[in-house]
Amino acid sequence: MLQISLEGLETHVAVGTNPFVQPRTERMLIVDDEHFIRDVLTQVVAGEGFESGTAQNAQEAIRKLTETKYEMVLTDIRMPGLDGLQLLQHISSHYPEIAVIMITGVADLDAALQALSTGAYDYVTKPFNVLELRNKIHKALGRRRLVVENRQYQLQLEQTVQEQTAELRNALGSIRNAYSHTLEALINALDARERDTQRHSKRVSEYTLLLARRMGIPSAELVDVERGALLHDIGKIGISDNILLKPAKLTEEEWLEIRKHPEIGYQILKGIDFLKEAARMVLQHQERFDGTGYPQRLSGKEILLGARIFAVVDAFDAMTSDRPYRKALTYQKAREEIIRCSGTQFDPQLVECFLSIPEQIWLDTKLSLVA
Ligand SMILES: [Fe+2]
Structure with a gap:
């Protein structure tokens, strides 16, 4: 109705x-x-x-x-x-x-x-x-x-948020570009003095990342660890050619000069804001777990974790690379040497972690950089 x-x-x-x-x-x-x-x-x-x-x-x-x-x-x-x-x-x-x-x-x-x-x-x-x-x-x-x-x-x-996010992303992209160009310029400067530095630096930074990830270092901190490893020897820029490139055995005095490179590297990097953390790692990369390293003779956990990790993989890379005076050691020999130096040169916990990573993964990491 x-x-x-x-x-x-x-x-x-x-x-x-x-x-x-x-x-x-x-x-x-x-x-x-x-x-x-x-x-x-x-x-x-x-x-x-x-x-x-x-x-x-x-x-x-x-x-x-x-x-x-x-x-x-x-x-x-x-x-x-x-x-x-x-x-x-x-x-x-x-x-x-x-x-x-x-x-x-x-x-x-x-x-x-x-x-x-x-x-x-x-x-x-x-x-x-x-x-x-x-x-x-x-x-x-x-x-x-x-x-x-x-x-x-x-x-x-x-829309405003999207626009601002895009702007920020662009700005970040430019900053990141500037960062990587700065890093590249620093490495190139060192590479111009000592050939093959770049490849060694790249390898040890990849090895450092591999071990750092295995140790559970948060990804936000990995970037500093990677930069520290990449730039570890940057202080060698400040060492004279006569010493750095000397084909003969170094005198005690010349060794003292070489040993200044962590501090020189630290002085170069500490003023660059995005490299502040990396600078600390550069300063400590020659310290030893038992306190007999340099320049500060730090020991045990006083040494930054990044620098302790770096010490293991730097030695590993040095042993498994050809040198003018010797051929590269096998993985097995390098492994034995690392075990031998556990507790003296290296943090035993990191040696354990290093040993837990199969040889093939180290090899693959090295080969991925050659390609
Ligand atoms: Fe060094």
């Missing part, structure tokens, strides 16, 4: 024809299988200054939504074919910015409440009171404006 309270309707129909009614920007889609209801609703919304379209079922509504932009849908719940709840679902997932008001018979109150919980803005029960309907339309549109503004604000915010 169709009932409509006409309270307020005449006024609104009258206002609808009144040229002084403010036209509104929002457009309504009215969906009802009953012609009379569609007409009444069309007049009510026209009376409020809204333009509207109509559809006699949900399928037609879905098609019209693809053709025209609507801000609000007033839909019946009970309709042949797809019902109002299914239409609501479609609108919620495809047009989240459309406000939906359900029109329902008293018997469908449960359905109306279900609609509210799945995204409808409001509902009116038939027979409906025009004034009440008018108020609900304005209230729903007010809420929708807030939702839309909020969503636009969110989108803007996301």
Whole structure:
């Protein structure tokens, strides 16, 4: 049975024809299988200054939504074919910015409440009171404006964050480039003096990383350990050619000069902000676990973990590389020597860890750098 309270309707129909009614920007889609209801609703919304379209079922509504932009849908719940709840679902997932008001018979109150919980803005029960309907339309549109503004604000915010993230990423990329160019320049400077330094430095830094990861050093700290290993002998830049490149045996005095290279390296690097940690490792890379190293004669855990790790792999690389005066030692021989020096030159815990890494992995790491 169709009932409509006409309270307020005449006024609104009258206002609808009144040229002084403010036209509104929002457009309504009215969906009802009953012609009379569609007409009444069309007049009510026209009376409020809204333009509207109509559809006699949900399928037609879905098609019209693809053709025209609507801000609000007033839909019946009970309709042949797809019902109002299914239409609501479609609108919620495809047009989240459309406000939906359900029109329902008293018997469908449960359905109306279900609609509210799945995204409808409001509902009116038939027979409906025009004034009440008018108020609900304005209230729903007010809420929708807030939702839309909020969503636009969110989108803007996301866009700003995205833009700033991209800018930061670019800046970081440039800094990283500058870092690696600085590192390269430092290594090249040393390589120009002592050939093959670069390959040795690269190998020991890879070996250091391998052992450091096995020791569970957090990845955030690995970068400093890697740089420290890469630059360990940078201080040799400050040692004169006569000593550094001397083909004959060094005198005691010349050895003392060579032994200054960790400190010289430290002085070079400590002023470069991103190399501060690496500088400490450079300073300590010639220390020995038993305290007989140089320059500070640190012992045990006083020596940075990175420098203790480095000591093991530096010796390993030196033993397994060809030298002008001898061929490279086999892995087995180098391993025996490392075990022999455990507790004196090397931290026994790190020797254990070194031994736990299979020979093939050391070999693969070395070969990956040759390629
Ligand atoms: Fe050194």
